[in-house]
Each structure stands twice: as C-alpha cells, then as structure tokens.
Amino acid sequence: MNTFNSINVTNFDLDKTLTSGQFFVWEKSNEYWVGATIDGLIVLLQPNEHTILWQTYPENNNLSLVTRYLRLDFDIDPLAIALSKDAYTKKAYDKYRGLRLLRQNVHEATISFIVSANNNIPAIRKSIKKLSTMCNRSVLFQNKEYYLFPKISAIAELSIEELKTCSFGYRAKYIKESAARLITWNLENFTRENEATIRNDLLTLPGVGNKVADCVLCYALGFDNVTPLDVWGQRILTQYYDIDPKLSYEKMRNWTQEKFFGYAAWAGQYLFEYIRNSSK
DNA sequence: TGTCAGGTTTCGG
DNA sequence: CCGAAACCTGAC
Numbered sequence: 001m002n003t004f005n006s007i008n009v010t011n012f013d014l015d016k017t018l019t020s021g022q023f024f025v026w027e028k029s030n031e032y033w034v035g036a037t038i039d040g041l042i043v044l045l046q047p048n049e050h051t052i053l054w055q056t057y058p059e060n061n062n063l064s065l066v067t068r069y070l071r072l073d074f075d076i077d078p079l080a081i082a083l084s085k086d087a088y089t090k091k092a093y094d095k096y097r098g099l100r101l102l103r104q105n106v107h108e109a110t111i112s113f114i115v116s117a118n119n120n121i122p123a124i125r126k127s128i129k130k131l132s133t134m135c136n137r138s139v140l141f142q143n144k145e146y147y148l149f150p151k152i153s154a155i156a157e158l159s160i161e162e163l164k165t166c167s168f169g170y171r172a173k174y175i176k177e178s179a180a181r182l183i184t185w186n187l188e189n190f191t192r193e194n195e196a197t198i199r200n201d202l203l204t205l206p207g208v209g210n211k212v213a214d215c216v217l218c219y220a221l222g223f224d225n226v227t228p229l230d231v232w233g234q235r236i237l238t239q240y241y242d243i244d245p246k247l248s249y250e251k252m253r254n255w256t257q258e259k260f261f262g263y264a265a266w267a268g269q270y271l272f273e274y275i276r277n278s279s280k
Numbered sequence: 281t282g283t284c285a286g287g288t289t290t291c292g293g
Numbered sequence: 294c295c296g297a298a299a300c301c302t303g304a305c
Binding site: 118119120122123126127164167168169170171172248 | 294295299300301302303304
C-alpha cells in the first residue's frame with residue numbers, strides 16, 4: 001500500500017520547487033509533499049539530493065504522469081551553462097540550485113493564474129482550496145481527504161454566486177466564462193502550435209492578459225524561453241539590467257528572450273526567487 | 281479607516 | 294496605441 005517508487009535525479013530540489021511561485025496546491029504533510037492536482041493525486045518524498053520517492057493515488061504507479069509533471073526528461077546541464085553566462089543568473093542559480101520548472105495541467109494553470117491577478121498568495125491558495133472542496137472530487141489517503149483540482153467542466157457549471165463564495169470577487173465571472181470556453185478547446189493543438197499562436201488564443205480568454213498567458217506557456221506548456229513578467233519580474237529588469245521601465249510588456253519579454261539563451265523561463269524563475277527572498 | 285497584493289479590463293486622449 | 298482608474302477580498 002505504502003510502497004514508493006524511486007527515481008534518480010540531479011539538481012532537483014522538491015522543497016525549493018514546490019514552494020516556488022508556480023504552485024498553489026502542494027502541501028507538505030509529514031515528511032512528504034502531497035499534490036492534489038487535476039490529474040490525480042501525487043505523493044512525493046525527497047530523502048536526499050539524488051532520489052525522489054513517489055507514488056500516485058488512487059491509481060498507483062502512474063509513472064507517465066509523474067514523468068510528465070516533473071519534466072524528468074529536462075536536460076539541466078545546458079541550462080546551468082546558459083545561466084552561468086550572466087552574473088545575476090549565475091548567482092541566483094547557485095543559490096537556488098535544484099529549483100525546477102514543472103509541467104502543470106493547462107486548465108489548472110489557466111484558472112489558477114486568473115485567480116492570481118491583483119491578489120496575494122495566501123488568498124489564492126485559500127480560494128483554490130475552497131473551489132476544489134466545492135466540486136467534491138476527493139481522494140482518501142491515510143485517513144485524510146484530499147480534494148483534487150476540479151475538472152474544467154465542473155467549474156463552468158458553477159454559478160457566479162457559488163464561485164464568489166470562493167472569494168474570487170470580480171474574477172468570478174472571468175473564471176466561469178474562461179472555464180466554459182476552455183471546454184470547447186482541443187488542447188492537443190497546443191502541442192503543435194507555436195508560442196505566439198498559443199498566446200493569442202489564451203489572450204482571448206477573459207481575465208487572461210499578457211502575464212497570465214505567459215504563466216500558462218511557462219508553467220503548463222513547457223516553453224522554456226517564456227517568463228511571466230509580474231511586478232517583481234519587471235522590477236528585476238529595470239533595477240538590475242537597466243531596462244527602461246516605460247517599455248511595453250512585449251518589449252520587455254522580447255528582451256528576456258534575446259538575453260537568456262533560450263532559457264528566459266528559468267532565468268526569470270531563479271531571479272525571482274533570488275531577488276524577492278533577499279529583499280524582504 | 282486606509283493601504284496593498286505575483287493584473288486585467290475598461291475608458292478616454 | 295498608451296496611461297489611468299476601478300476592481301473583490303482579507304490581512305496588516
């Protein structure tokens with residue numbers, strides 16, 4: 001029952017990764033992390049630097065899900081080389097070594113980051129938890145019920161009033177509308193289309209602007225050269241890289257894509273953790 | 281009471 | 294196109 005599978009990893013720090021800003025659903029329970037994601041329940045344990053123990057519930061041993069979610073096929077060595085070419089990313093990489101970008105479900109990421117707009121992290125987590133509880137899709141694990149992130153159709157079926165009980169506020173109608181729209185999309189297309197095409201599709205969803213669209217590209221679709229530029233990201237560019245704060249979002253994004261050798265997503269993630277944690 | 285938070289939308293030049 | 298204001302909510 002509680003047999004865990006083991007995978008060997010290098011430069012993969014679960015604590016750093018799962019506490020980073022890409023996630024709102026992971027919880028540390030006793031000695032392992034529990035993620036009640038839209039795809040199922042994943043349990044992970046990190047005994048040392050070179051191994052991750054894992055198991056899935058209620059369906060056990062779902063290796064393909066874990067491989068995909070953790071991006072176990074990602075080659076970390078070229079990343080380290082690329083980030084060593086800039087003084088700030090080199091420092092940030094050294095300090096946050098092991099921090100990884102993973103691959104979330106597209107629906108989950110889109111809804112989560114719509115919620116994140118003009119919001120704070122504890123509130124976002126609370127809202128998403130309430131939403132998950134409301135849709136009542138749970139998995140029992142060691143006498144505790146874990147509520148999975150709802151299917152997109154379940155979210156679309158909720159009324160605006162019900163959604164507002166999750167403290168979504170004015171975002172409630174964006175969430176309902178975007179969920180309804182997402183039902184009709186064939187996400188298979190996202191594996192074929194290019195960055196600009198996907199972004200333009202995402203930007204047609206209510207509540208999705210440049211930053212949220214880039215979150216989906218970066219955190220759910222594996223675009224390693226797209227970093228979401230929130231207020232912190234833009235602060236980093238202006239204060240450390242002497243970028244004109246008046247530049248448009250698109251211009252700033254283009255600059256990061258030229259600057260970081262195809263790894264803007266990773267550069268942004270490391271710099272964000274580095275700057276934010278050192279400035280408070 | 282007022283401010284602020286990991287943005288987006290809407291509206292007016 | 295670009296800048297400004299409004300926007301739910303809950304915690305200082």
